[in-house]
Amino acid sequence: MACTHKFYGHHAHLAGKNGLLPKWKAKTLIIGTFNPEQSWHLTNSAEYYYGRVRNYFWKVLPRFAGLDAIPHADVPTQLTFLERNQIAVSDLLVSINDADLNNQEHVARIKTVLDDKIELFNQFTWNTDPILDFIAKQGVEAVYFTKLGKVGTVNPKENTFEAQIRKIENCCINKKIPTYRLHTPSGQGLGPGSPRDHKLIHRWYDDNGAKQFPFLSANFSKLDFPFSN
Template sequence: MPCEHRFINDLNPNGQLKYLFVGTFNPSWNRPQNDNANWFYGRQYNDFWFIMPQVFGQQSLMGRNFRTNRQYLMNWCTQQNIGLTDLITNIQDADIHNQLHNDIILSVNDNAFDKFTQIIPTDIQSTINQNANSLCGVYLTRYEHTLLADGIISNLWTTVKDTCYNLNINCHDLVTPSRQFRTLTRIQKLDNWTNTIQICT
């Protein structure tokens, strides 16, 4: 049984984008204790909605009434000309009855996706090309140096970077907002993002 993206219909954001944030994969398979996100980065152990809005001078949306409200977050992003997407749309050779596959897909180890051979990437290049005249920056929400060299995630991100380079669009990796990475506090991560993201003038 393939594992498609939990928000597969939202991977190609609409509207005129100024910023595009790129993650890796949010599986449709349910996590233990139903610890699933209602939308991108919506799990309680991810500080994306604390960090990202404040980079743009807005209030944190980390409160549960914001973070779990899919429609509110979608509308907020549209108003701010912000798009969210992930590198992977579907893992076709994933088997929900295979415990190893479950462990990989529900883990936070993106490098383990190389165990699969039938991965369908998201067409992020089309989104970038459609917004080439308005995009100020495209950002991967994890450090690039932590990716397996020549691995599936690294290669997909390289394709995105090359597209941005050819269009002269700023493109950079960011420290992950996940609390699994505890070396930096959420405030230090906010500083990192603020110093890295180029705000449109």
């Protein structure tokens, strides 16, 4: 039994193979990795992308648009924010096809929600081609990955997140669409700093291309989000 993405076929998404992409047009495309369906991860409380309690995405992203943070479980407000600001959120992986729900090692591997553990499987349905089609048809102006990845890896293996990221990056280079890699919104590896969401805002703005967000408010200032080490 394959492990499919939890939000594949969501009511706000396109039909069929495009089931991880939104129905609205987007100038900004933000791409993550994978979120397993509930049967594989019973404690997965996320109701939409980046919806886990310990993820700072919805505390951070609206701030760049000059808005307040959105609660991690308030999906209607999240969807309204994304559509109004022409932002699409998606993930790289649709399903792990050689996962067996009766195999406890497979279940344990997926429950870690760690990309390197997911890559131990061998058969995947990637979302790469639908993403490339979306970029071509929707007038996307900037692409962001919420994964710094392994930029130093030479010739990454095909069935890895790094390989799929580079396919999209290379396509964007040819189309002259800028791409950036954001520090993971989980905050892992962010270093000292409190509050954590403020530190992440500074990291995204100073180092990861957030100052080029197409939806960036003219009134945005990172100084409005102080933090202490």
